Amino acid sequence: MVTIDISYAQRMQGLSGSAIRELFAFSAKPGVISFAGGNPGSFALPDEQVAQIASDLLRRDGKAILQYGQTEGYPPLRQSLPGYIRQTFGADVQEDQVLITTGSMQGLDLLLKALVNPGDAVLTESPAFLGALQAMNSYQANIVPVRSDDSGIDIAHLEEMMRRHSPKLLYIIPTFQNPTGCSLALDRRQQVAELAAKYRVVVAEDDPYHSLRYKGKHLPAIKAFDREGWVVLLGSFSKVVSPGLRVGFMAGDAHLLRRCGVCKQCTDVHTANLNQGIVDAYLRGGLLDPHISRICGQYAGLMDTMLQQLALTPRIRHFTRPEGGLFIFVHLEEGLQADQLFRSAVERGVAFVPGEHFYPEGGHHNTLRLNFSNADQAAILRGMEILSDCIKHMG
Ligand SMILES: Cc1ncc(COP(=O)(O)O)c(C=O)c1O
Known part of the structure; x- marks a missing residue:
């Protein structure tokens, strides 16, 4: 493909996003256990109910x-x-x-x-x-x-x-x-x-x-x-x-x-x-509350499994213990690099987001964000086992 020489507005200068785009592209590949995104789990998307509501609305x-x-x-x-x-x-x-x-x-x-x-x-x-x-x-x-x-x-x-x-x-x-x-x-x-x-x-x-x-x-x-x-x-x-x-x-x-x-x-x-x-x-x-209760029940189980696995994972200095939401944030021991971990985890089919991307001031290379809403229990157990093994073998 030929790259054309376009002069972009100055406001585009601070916007790179390429590393993250690559990361999400990788996470979407079949077979990858992704702890990277922030999407709701597919079980949480009420497609049948929305189809019915949309059709009623259009008729009315x-x-x-x-x-x-x-x-x-x-x-x-x-x-x-x-x-x-x-x-x-x-x-x-x-x-x-x-x-x-x-x-x-x-x-x-x-x-x-x-x-x-x-x-x-x-x-x-x-x-x-x-x-x-x-x-x-x-x-x-x-x-x-x-x-x-x-x-x-x-x-x-x-x-x-x-x-x-x-x-x-x-x-x-x-x-x-x-x-x-x-x-x-x-x-x-x-x-x-x-x-x-x-x-x-x-x-x-x-x-x-x-x-x-x-x-x-x-x-x-x-x-x-x-x-x-x-x-x-x-x-x-x-x-x-x-x-x-x-x-x-x-x-x-x-x-x-x-x-x-x-x-x-x-x-x-x-x-x-x-x-x-x-x-x-x-x-x-009155459809929202029952839907939220149902999905929260499932998310809670996934979060607990990930937290339990994190407690068993070596070389972690701190991880957050949320009461809800979709993310857990991990601080590895000082000196460990989350992007190095990312490369070895990705080779074994597990993705997450290195935490440095979330800090406007940069640094914090030992941090990572884990999402638990896009994997089932078995995938969380397997993914965390791989992650733990990768951390154990980090230089
Ligand atoms: C903190 C925060 N705000 C906003 C959004 C985007 O929300 P919306 O889909 O409503 O634009 C996200 C999505 O990940 C988020 O994490």
């Missing part, structure tokens, strides 16, 4: 669904969301404080588009979701990492970074974080909301794993502590219904969301009506 409201819709969202879903948000996240929002998005990833993109000029500081907990870091890079943000531990973002460091950098935005994943699986402690949730108001920083609270809880007590979102409107909750139905439907939402200040709506108009006009209608049917029909 087909002309409206197949027509252009409103940027803010399909009206029935917009009406059901405030109740869902109150019940699930403990936050009170009105209909005009909700903007339906094409996945929660779009919510972050719209916030960055509306708020961030090249060079503006954006704070993020570190490590953080790679897709979010790529989005910040694409707006040429000055990404400022904030330390975190197994109880989430370090509040003292957060305040110091807010004072020092006057950021436009804080990006944070409070529940069953990607990549660590850890959750932000209750008192820190309140403190994040208070700091946002004190330093006038918009918070992008990205919470797609909130309902995938297998143990422990439900925690209210940071948004539940937001008195002034600085927090925008980014929600998603990707992990609880289907990522392929691409339905998420933003819940926050009505004026800010109107500005984000203007940005959405010139991005995709609106999120697909049919997909929004399907999600609405889950909410109105």
Whole structure:
């Protein structure tokens, strides 16, 4: 193939992604045991139920669904969301404080588009979701990492970074974080909301794993502590219904969301009506809770198996013990290199993501992210056995 010499925009400079793309391409090969992705397990995708709902919807409201819709969202879903948000996240929002998005990833993109000029500081907990870091890079943000531990973002460091950098935005994943699986402690949730108001920083609270809880007590979102409107909750139905439907939402200040709506108009006009209608049917029909209970039961078993195997794995300094979500984060003994482990594991048909990719400041070469939702019990046992053997033989 001939490579043509195209002059790309400067915003593309920070975007490489090639190593990760290769990694995911390898993980998708038949026979590979993949602990690399973040996809729901195929048992968690309710295809039969969605087929029935889609056909009913088209029969009932087909002309409206197949027509252009409103940027803010399909009206029935917009009406059901405030109740869902109150019940699930403990936050009170009105209909005009909700903007339906094409996945929660779009919510972050719209916030960055509306708020961030090249060079503006954006704070993020570190490590953080790679897709979010790529989005910040694409707006040429000055990404400022904030330390975190197994109880989430370090509040003292957060305040110091807010004072020092006057950021436009804080990006944070409070529940069953990607990549660590850890959750932000209750008192820190309140403190994040208070700091946002004190330093006038918009918070992008990205919470797609909130309902995938297998143990422990439900925690209210940071948004539940937001008195002034600085927090925008980014929600998603990707992990609880289907990522392929691409339905998420933003819940926050009505004026800010109107500005984000203007940005959405010139991005995709609106999120697909049919997909929004399907999600609405889950909410109105009481279908979501039983579905989530069913998948959580299965995910819990997979996570426990992986945690038990990790406890038996040599040369590990620390691994997280999540109460939900899809990921476990591992720190190998200091000096061991996760990319070396990756190469030997891949040769034996096991994939994961080396943790360094999740740290905007780089380093942390001894870390890795493991996902447990895309393998069955037998594959987890086999994959962890291979991984353990590879670690044992690392130089
Ligand atoms: C933290 C986080 N935010 C957002 C997303 C993407 O969500 P959506 O499919 O709703 O765009 C993911 C997917 O892996 C994620 O881990």
